Amino acid sequence: MKKIRDCLDRFLRFSLIIGILAMVVLILLQVAVRLLGITAAWTEELTRYIFIWITFLGISSGFRDREHTRLTLLTRKLNKRVELGINLIGNLVFLIAMTYLGSKFLYQTYLSREIAYSIQIPIYLIALSVPLSFLLSIIGLIISNLYESREEESG
16 A cells, blocks of 8 residues: 555656646746747747646645645544544545546547647647546545554554
8 A cells, every 4th residue: 555655656746846847947948039039839838738737736646645725623623533534535525526527528628629729739638637636636545544544553
């Protein structure tokens, strides 16, 4: 279980770091070519799509590490185990709904056959970030909760 958790964590961190570095390079390139009087519209479009991907992958990382926004007014007065259970169920309901809606969105963009103007890639590759990130969130959340419950039992 720990190996899967660590592998998912490394994948997310690596993807986020590469995405942020790519954005920095693209923005610097865009500034440099504008100073030369050249327009490179593809850099702006590609930066925007990378930003979408790192945003949704960041959501996955946040859910796995429980760093997302949540209301704890009622649950913090409960037993720790009950609180974890309620949070897990609430998060899973939300994540499953978002995975479903993101999949519908992905399917619609796939059927539209729309292509990104400057970089000539199908828009559904950008839309893929939504269901994939929420699916990774579900996997990460379940693994994280299983790992924590095993640690509590053993120590």
